[in-house]
Amino acid sequence: MKLRTLVLFFLAAALSFTVKAQKQQLPNIADPRVHIKLPDLKGDSLTLVSFTGKVIVLDFWASWCGPCKLANRDLVKLYNKYKTQGLEIFSVSLDESKKSWQKAVDKQKLTWIQVNDPRGWDAQTAARWNIFQLPTTYLINKKGDVVSIDLEGKELEESIRKLLVE
Numbered sequence: 001m002k003l004r005t006l007v008l009f010f011l012a013a014a015l016s017f018t019v020k021a022q023k024q025q026l027p028n029i030a031d032p033r034v035h036i037k038l039p040d041l042k043g044d045s046l047t048l049v050s051f052t053g054k055v056i057v058l059d060f061w062a063s064w065c066g067p068c069k070l071a072n073r074d075l076v077k078l079y080n081k082y083k084t085q086g087l088e089i090f091s092v093s094l095d096e097s098k099k100s101w102q103k104a105v106d107k108q109k110l111t112w113i114q115v116n117d118p119r120g121w122d123a124q125t126a127a128r129w130n131i132f133q134l135p136t137t138y139l140i141n142k143k144g145d146v147v148s149i150d151l152e153g154k155e156l157e158e159s160i161r162k163l164l165v166e
Contacts, residue, residue: 026146029056034128038092038115041102046090046115049144054088055163056140057156060126062094063104065134071152072108078157079112085164086142089113094134096120142166 027034029049036048048058059075061068079089089112095101101116117123125131129138139148139156141163151159 026149028146029058029140029144036090036092036115036125036128038117038125040113040115041105046113048090051088051090051113052144053142054086055082055142055160057087057089057160058129058138058140058146059089059091060094060129060131060134060136061091062120062134063097063100064095068135069108071135071137072110074152074156075112076109078160082160082164083112087160087164091115092117092125094120094123094126094131139163 029036029052037045040046048056057075057078059071061072075089075091079087091110091112091114093101093104093114093116095104095116096118098116098118101114104110105114117125120126121131129136137150137152137156138146139151139159141147147163148159
């Protein structure tokens with residue numbers, strides 16, 4: 001029992017340290033180490049950095065991810081509410097099946113930018129952005145700086161609203 005408690009303590013401490021370290025090293029999307037260039041639904045290559053100047057929600061998800069479906073419902077509402085004010089959502093699917101990805105985009109009515117990295121968890125994109133769970137979202141200001149990770153609900157909306165008026 002003591003060993004289990006000790007192991008859990010050290011795991012929690014390590015996780016806390018990792019999260020703090022990640023928050024201190026938030027990148028700018030112009031940094032080549034986090035460059036994203038992936039095909040959209042039509043097969044055209046899109047780059048994340050080309051959307052500098054807009055407030056961006058960078059969203060990593062997959063069609064088979066239950067929590068992603070719930071998060072997408074909220075993103076649909078946010079996008080519809082703020083797209084005319086300069087909000088862009090750049091969703092990166094880690095689906096290995098293009099067909100499953102396209103079907104999910106259509107079914108969930110995801111009308112913003114959708115790109116896919118069919119290598120899934122093995123994708124360089126996922127590694128560059130430290131993706132260990134789905135969904136994972138990054139909020140990016142107009143200068144291209146990542147300002148927060150995994151905000152949701154009212155906290156995400158309030159942060160978007162503030163960034164849009166900057």
